[in-house]
Amino acid sequence: MPSAQKPIPSGFGAHTTAQEALGSRDLRGAFAIVTGGYSGIGLETARVLAGAGATVIVPARTPDKARAALAGVPGVELEHLDLAEPASIDAFARRFLDSGRPLHMLVNNAGIMACPLARDTRGFESQLAVNHLGHFQLTARLWPALRKARGARVVSVSSRGHRRAGIDFDDPHFERRPYDKWLAYGQAKTANVLFALALDARGEPHGVRAFSLHPGAILTDLVRHLSDEELRATGVRDEYGRVPAVNEFKSIEQGAATNVWCATSPQLEGMGGVYCEDVDIARVVAADAPHTWGVRPWAIDPDAAERLWARSEAWTGVSLNA
Known part of the structure; x- marks a missing residue:
């Protein structure tokens, strides 16, 4: 049974940090994989989980960059993975499965x-391919390790950007319609939410629960494809190219909080298949709601x-049973 898509409430909020969301939990003996765990909120997620005693595997497309970012963080193992390359995904998953270790937390954070x-x-169009299909394949290949944990969580980092578009099942890869980078992004982020819903339905009988989330608006390397004009239009920069002193953006520590909460919190025990934000389960809002919070029906x-x-x-070409 899917969990109710409504706030618990958790007692946390938009200003909660990842460390506060974790609390005093001891994660020694647990194994976690955090994709994109060497920059932005992924790095903070990996740092906090490792700091609580978990062994955190960080797969990276650029291992040298990851090694530099994670220097001094104990309990982290670096691996190679390119989510746009199916063979790379299979090779990474095989190496982990061959280690014989269970997988308690899979945080699909890269994007x-x-x-x-x-x-x-x-x-396949790159945003859907990397943000959704790469993680779909990775999760399916790691399925035996997730089941072996006898109580695992899969966390898919979506975005409030899902409000921009549902899935265009007639032309998902923009082969016939004009390419729109924001529609493509919205579609990919909607895919993250739908993936968690479908995965949870399959995983619940095996003790594998899945969640999706919006981490909050955070200034990270994710904005690297935006022009100065677009950054100003979205409020990331002011007319002089500076980050405004007061805006809606969270810190990295706050942005990673919902990742960590979904991966570890006992408040979510026995739950799954829900979209979260601000360290709580989000409300459902109308398709044409003017605000940015909440999850859209599609x-x-x-x-x-x-x-x-x-x-x-x-x-x-991959399924949970393959």
């Missing part, structure tokens, strides 16, 4: 945003989740 049109080696539609799951299996 790209509003980039120019590009395609992976299969011809992102929590179980029929759309099942349809996307079937498409994802076909696109990747």
